[in-house]
Amino acid sequence: MESLDHATTDQVLTPPPLRPGDKIRFVSPASPPDRDRVLRHAEILRGWGLRVDFGEHAFHKHHYLAGTDEERLADLDAALRDPEVRAIFTTGGGKGSYRIADRLDFAAVRRDPKFLIGFSDITTLHLSLLRHGRVIGIHGAFFAGPGEEGVSAETVSALHGALMTTEDIVIQSRPEEPTAALTTSGRVTGRLIGGHLETLTAAAGWALPNLSGTILLLEANGRYRGQVDRQMTMLRKARHLDGLAGVAIGQFTDFEFDLRFSVIDILREHLNVLGVPVLGGLPLGHGRSPVSALIGAVAELDAETGTLTIGRGSI
Structure with missing residues (x-):
């Protein structure tokens, strides 16, 4: 497979912005998430007019991972292949994305580009999707930093702008x-x-x-x-x-x-x-x-x- 490292006529693709009514899916390619926190974030997305669902294994736990490698990969590939899913939110980082980042369905990524949203351990997925699928991702999340009671208005606004507008x-x-x-x-x-x-x-x-x-x-x-x-x-x-x-x-x-x-x-x-x-x-x-x-x-x-x-x- 050609990669970003080699000369190619293929463009690096920017997935289209989301519109109200679009479906997004939460998946857990790394560590087990906090269910209550994920559900709170899902409500923010519903407030944007988006439909929300969850990968089959989104809340599984396998030691320090959110399910086995095969389960986490299956959820991510299912979201990449599903034409109804227009963006993929990771439930969090931690550890484990690097175990599956080279096995993604890159043909599906290229055929139907959609934003993957996450950061921290999700960096590996962004890099692999860019190198092998030549698709742009979003480094971001509904993240509350040190001393913050909840996700700040600035963080929410920035993620909304990245995901649902065409502005620089x-x-x-x-x-x-x-x-x-x-x-x-x-x-x-x-x-x-x-x-x-x-x-x-x-x-x-x-x-x-x-x-x-x-x-x-x-x-x-x-x-x-x-x-x-x-x-x-x-x-x-x-x-x-x-x-x-x-x-x-x-x-x-x-x-x-x-x-x-x-x-x-x-x-x-x-x-x-x-x-x-x-x-x-x-x-x-x-x-x-x-x-x-x-x-x-x-x-x-x-x-x-x-x-x-x-x-x-x-x-």
């Missing part, structure tokens, strides 16, 4: 995010690829597309600074970061930022040698009020204005 997505850097300190200068355009750093690193060599000419998105949570150092070292020394156009840095949460040599210093060391524009402070990830991004879409990173603008065209 403009994401503004937040000065209060620790990664804002990594912002350099310059403006570049490239396809936005990436997501959760640990998951992205696990995808290298089999699900990670060729990153040459792209804008790399990175976010992380709950990692020790040494783990981030290992992951960034692996990506650089294996030459996965060769030829990047730029780097977009999202939220790095649950780190100690007041250390003399913090995760920000570690990231700066690795990013400086790339010699490309870097925009930090983006509200993408596991922090407060995260927004949504289109993984695989062409974006403009402007470090001068602190904005990441993501387009809708299929290129």
